[in-house]
Amino acid sequence: MAKVFIYPTTSLILSDLVARFGHTPLSAALQIREHIQTPGLESPPLQITPEDPKRGLKWAAVEVPAGVRGRMSLYGPMIEQADAAIIIHDADFSFGCMGCARTNELIQFLLRKSGIPILDLRYPRTEEEGIEFVAAVRKFLQELDGGDA
């Protein structure tokens, strides 16, 4: 069973398909869960502590905004754990109130730099694209360690 980083990290479609085909999806929820289930000091709104931007220094330089470093403290450990990644490129909702464009660029850069297998896709807009989308994801996942290829 391989650990597969999904982008967008909150994607329902990717999270479901990766788990359905027998691998572990690395999604934002896992890191958020770890944060909010760790006892300590109250640090609302997301239980992000002042320590998180410091941890983010491992993946982003000190002059990078704290928002990017804070986000990288969530995503960075998952990128390091990942055995493979699936990236959907036209996920407009991952920018704006939901996320940060610079963090998104940094995530994709680090994934490519890590040399793990990556599947690049865009969202399907027709039934035919949906069929090919699912088939491509299955083929990619079958070829990973622990896949049923």
Added chain:
Amino acid sequence: MTEYHPQYANTITKYVFVESPGMTPSDIAIRAYEISQGVMIKETCFGLQITGKEDDVNAIISHLREIDPTHIFVKDRGFPPGDPRRCRANLGGARPGYFGHEFEISLVRFISKGLGELPKREAGSVPKPPIPFGTEKLDAKKLQKIIESEET
């Protein structure tokens, strides 16, 4: 600063989305309640949120997936249901994560179609997935035509 004690320590929460012509969230909620055994289940407009010990939650989800495998979709959630930091009862308006769900659930019927068609595909057939815009390679025949049109 005050001390922080997690509300539901050592539990996981999963979303179950149902986008089916033959099932509603209340249908799967009833099926989930039948085998819940102490797991917290919240019915929503799109499906369920299930909170409990990892094994218990996964067992319920495996059971639900069997009912309608191509129309039930599952993902992890970081916060438990009703958490005041995320619940719209406290914040007002839709939660930020809702916009992502709203967008993806509008496309999920194509995924259902794809899952339904998977067993019918020939073994070894090469998928041609939708590739990101701007990365499409120039077709060799098209290139040849361009060269020929320049030469004449």
